[in-house]
Amino acid sequence: GEDVEQSLFLSVREGDSSVINCTYTDSSSTYLYWYKQEPGAGLQLLTYIFSNMDMKQDQRLTVLLNKKDKHLSLRIADTQTGDSAIYFCAESMTGYSTLTFGKGTMLLVSP
Amino acid sequence: DARVTQTPRDKVTEMGQEVTMRCQPILGHNTVFWYRQTMKQGLELLAYFRNRAPLDDSGMPKDRFSAEMPDATLATLKIQPSEPRDSAVYFCASGLVLSGSPGTQYFGPGTRLTVL
Numbered sequence: 001g002e003d004v005e006q007s008l009f010l011s012v013r014e015g016d017s018s019v020i021n022c023t024y025t026d027s028s029s030t031y032l033y034w035y036k037q038e039p040g041a042g043l044q045l046l047t048y049i050f051s052n053m054d055m056k057q058d059q060r061l062t063v064l065l066n067k068k069d070k071h072l073s074l075r076i077a078d079t080q081t082g083d084s085a086i087y088f089c090a091e092s093m094t095g096y097s098t099l100t101f102g103k104g105t106m107l108l109v110s111p
Numbered sequence: 112d113a114r115v116t117q118t119p120r121d122k123v124t125e126m127g128q129e130v131t132m133r134c135q136p137i138l139g140h141n142t143v144f145w146y147r148q149t150m151k152q153g154l155e156l157l158a159y160f161r162n163r164a165p166l167d168d169s170g171m172p173k174d175r176f177s178a179e180m181p182d183a184t185l186a187t188l189k190i191q192p193s194e195p196r197d198s199a200v201y202f203c204a205s206g207l208v209l210s211g212s213p214g215t216q217y218f219g220p221g222t223r224l225t226v227l
Contacts, residue, residue: 031213042115042202042218050213088154092214098144098167099216103153
C-alpha cells in the first residue's frame with residue numbers, strides 16, 4: 001500500500017538552512033505536497049509539486065523531487081524561529097485521490 | 112480570506128456521551144474531508160464527501176461514528192457513544208477537486224476532543 005515516511009525531528013539554528021526529507025512508495029504519485037502545522041492549528045498548505053517537475057522554488061522554500069528514488073525534500077532558507085512547526089509531506093495519485101500523509105517532522109529553530 | 116471553520120474548538124465529555132462536531136467548508140469547494148490526529152497514529156482519514164455524497168467512510172469505526180453533510184455549508188461528525196480512545200484532534204478539510212488539478216485541501220483549526 002501507499003506509505004510516506006519522514007524523520008521525526010530536526011533542530012537548526014536561526015539563519016541556517018533547514019532540509020526536511022520525505023520518501024514515498026507509490027510510483028504513480030502525481031502530486032506531492034508540503035503542509036505546515038503550528039501548535040494548536042490545522043495544517044496549512046505550503047506548496048506542492050507536480051511529478052513531472054524536479055524542482056520548485058517559492059521565496060525561501062525550495063522543493064526537490066527525485067522521482068527515481070521517490071524522495072522529496074523541502075529546503076527552508078534563512079530559517080526563522082517562526083518556522084518552528086511540524087511539517088507534513090503528502091502524496092496523491094491524482095487530483096481526485098485522497099492524500100496520504102507522513103507522520104510529520106517537527107522542526108525546532110533555536111535563536 | 113476564506114477559511115474552513117469548525118465548532119467547537121474544544122470539547123471535554125464523559126464516556127458514553129454523544130459528541131457532535133461541525134464544519135463549515137469554504138464556499139464553492141466540492142469535497143469535504145474528516146481527519147483524526149493522535150500522537151500515536153498521526154493523521155488518519157475518517158471519511159470524505161464529494162458534492163455532499165459520501166465517497167468513503169472506511170476509516171471510521173462504523174458502530175459509533177457517523178458523518179453527514181446535510182447541506183453544502185455544513186458537515187457533521189458524530190460519535191455515539193464516545194469512548195476515551197476517541198480522544199484526539201478532529202480536523203475538517205475542504206477542497207475544490209477538478210480533473211487535472213491538484214487536490215489541494217484546506218484545513219480547519221480542529222476540534223480537540225477529550226473523553227474522560
